[in-house]
Amino acid sequence: xxxxxxELTRAMDFLGRQENMRFVGYNVKYGSKxxxxxxxxxxxxxxxxxxxxxxxAGLGIGYALRGHPVLTxxxxxxxxxxxxxxxxxxxxxxxxxSEGEFSPNVIFRTIxxxxxxxxxxxxxHVQDFSDQLQTxxxxxxxxxxxxxxxxxxxxxxxxxxxxxxxxxVEYRELYDAVL
Numbered sequence: 001x002x003x004x005x006x007e008l009t010r011a012m013d014f015l016g017r018q019e020n021m022r023f024v025g026y027n028v029k030y031g032s033k034x035x036x037x038x039x040x041x042x043x044x045x046x047x048x049x050x051x052x053x054x055x056x057a058g059l060g061i062g063y064a065l066r067g068h069p070v071l072t073x074x075x076x077x078x079x080x081x082x083x084x085x086x087x088x089x090x091x092x093x094x095x096x097x098s099e100g101e102f103s104p105n106v107i108f109r110t111i112x113x114x115x116x117x118x119x120x121x122x123x124x125h126v127q128d129f130s131d132q133l134q135t136x137x138x139x140x141x142x143x144x145x146x147x148x149x150x151x152x153x154x155x156x157x158x159x160x161x162x163x164x165x166x167x168x169v170e171y172r173e174l175y176d177a178v179l
Contacts, residue, residue, distance in 0.1 A: 004147040005175040009037045011154035016041035018069055024060045025073030026051045034073050053079050057086035064104035069161050071107040078127045080110050091165050092137040105165045107157050114172040130169050139164040147177045
């Protein structure tokens, strides 16, 4: 039986097969490889960064400006707050500010940590800011709460990259959930 994590891995495998795709973040090339979901993705598409969320988002936007489809990986939604400047003021508004000349669309991938033991990693790793972020950007903030829809939602986010970014919010407590 397939699990939520299996569907995430399948979605990353799909994205990894797309021409010029880039995956930007910490622990994408080394360490956990995004909790094991990037193990099948070609190594040359993985761009490892320091733990610096605004840098991750900015680098992803830069790759998108150069024509690459991009997925950024920020391992905890709590720390995505450090990237809100790049996400809200750049990814969301560059098209408008440049009068349509630039459209750096990115898939921003993040996780709400688990509140269950033994996975509970503390109060600063389990916050979900989906509602707040959705009021600040014009692109979708997608809560990945149904294991059956994970792959389809990533496929949709990719197919819409020519016109909009997306924030994909995973839930660590669901990783073992069966379809």
